[in-house]
Amino acid sequence: MKALFISYLLLAVTAVTTLAQKQSSEPTTPVVQQFVHSLNPEQRQLAVLAFDDQERYNWYYVPRDRKGLPLKKMTPEQRTAAMQALQTLLSTTGYQKITAIIDLENVLRVVENRPPNDTYRDPENYYFTVFGDPDQAKMPWSFRIDGHHVALQFSMLNGKLIGFTPAFMGSNPGVVRAEVPQKGTFILQQEADLAYKLLNGLTEEQLKKAVISDKCPGDIVTTNTRKASIDKKEGIAYGELTTAQQKLFLELLTTYLDNYHVTLKNQQLDKLRKSGLDQLVFAWAGDREPGYGPGKGQYYRIHGPTILIEFDNSQNQANHIHSVVRDLTNDFGEDMLRLHYEQQHK
Template sequence: MTYLLKIPLCLFSLLGSIAHSSSQDLAPLAKEFIGSLDTELKEKACFPFDHEERFNWHFVPRERKGPTFHDFNEQQKAAALALMHASLGEPGVERTEAIFTLENILREVENRPANDDYRDPLNYHFSVFGNPGGTKEWGWRLEGHHLSLNFSSDRHTIVSSTPSFMGSNPALVLSGPEMNRQVLANETNMGFAMLHSLTKTQKSTAIFADKAPFDIITSNDRNAQLLQPIGIQYSALNPEQQKLFQELITLYLSRFTPAYQGLLQDRIIEQGWGSFAFAWAGSEINSVGEPHYYRIQGADLLIEYDNIQNNANHVHTVIRDLQNDFGGDLLLSHYQKDHGPESKEKQGK
């Protein structure tokens, strides 16, 4: 049995040696990626910024638009991976590459043939929306099973890296050469650490259901909203619990580039840690076979985690920005300014 990703490993090692960019300007790398494509692949990969496909996101196996690693030559694979690396923080890159490789493990867990393309580590799609490096807004997406990474830029600056979904099936590899591998171990273990730090009285506020919901509640909704009940407030935690809660939130934000993390951290400082709350549903036992769910809400951010399916060995996590998913109101206002009636009137003069 082999679980190696069927992309030349030299590509990952090559890209790993590239210094992680502290800049938010992804446009040069996106242009390089587009420039590496032939006419047919450009038609598959490129959409107008306002195309409805930009909001057509999901994290389940399904038919998708945009070329995949199957379509790329070595140069194109390298350009695609370089864009991916620059768009994420190091933990985000590590998790993304691990999610790719889990498809081979899942293929064998499900006893699928070696040529099966339902579980396929190459079946991840790249789409670009708008013209990177131009005078207008643009974005891009990387998506496949258990992965949906959406990035939106105001010309040269990332204004949104959400919705951001990462999942793991199996959550814990139970057999084979990769036995005990756990791609989202920190998200699981730190969530339980937060729960287990609570007193009985605190748990009565934080735990809103004995049974976990079947999946993340916001699913692939276009517009996410705060969920009820809200759980236990940050202000109701003692200093050690507050520190642990901050570390859990920071764990999720570390998936993003340092520059984008900084934007979110500025918002947290502005709105205050006191805006956050932690809620739990399901089992309090950290073990396969014990379904559980938690969520974090605050500073207009919503983070959901669940481990329910496949005998509670199948993790979903998502980060939603209630202000700026897909660029939010900021890019919408810019687009309306450039393309709305006032803009058209000026162009007609």
């Protein structure tokens, strides 16, 4: 099963690379249309829901039953089409991270001594859902993948990408230490290492602002809430950093945005510049010494008027990572959609 799943991913990478070379910078709609058109009536009932269905706001990152069409209920061609659609919405790096996260289900089967046919840790147990109709060019629609440690939703309006949040990526194990082919894999290493580098480059006075607790929380603070909210903005502000520290801060931030289509990345960067980079703060909680493992729990966040990024590595003896990007003004594409409906009403 694992070999078959990996072959589907490789087929998707090859096919979508060719497609991307032939189409415009946003080839999303045709690829999602291809996926939807490939479904039979029973599959379509599972995979395609109304755009205003409340299920669109129902996301989580733990193993559980979900709505949508899972990979295991697709034909090989449909799996390739689903992964192609996802690939068009991500960067090469982002797609590699997602497929590696999915492959960790095979690692957990070994670590937890589960049988090969186990359905709790299953790389084919990732669900795809389309909300709305991609064939209706002027109407909003979205495309979602939802499963263990992967929860991504991409919003479209008038054929244009308008949002990609909430966007969750996790990794269990954070670092693969078991004697398996994936041993040594550290999918979210850059997100971890850059934050440590920034933290340990701060002066003692700067640390007094940046470190908000010596204790690491047990998860990302906002969990899977429909609307992300942090009680207060804590940490050290971008404007209080040196030029070198600011460069590292932005490198950490863009590590998250670099996972997505360049249009989506640039949308976020433009909003950050308009709201003022000096409004961004970096906050840390937990262990401050570099290292990953028992007793080394880490949490940090980047918080500003328009964005919230959280990273937590505390579970499973600090070898289980959760990370999320939230657009505080446009989660689920809501702000852009509000403007669209207001203009239509006028």
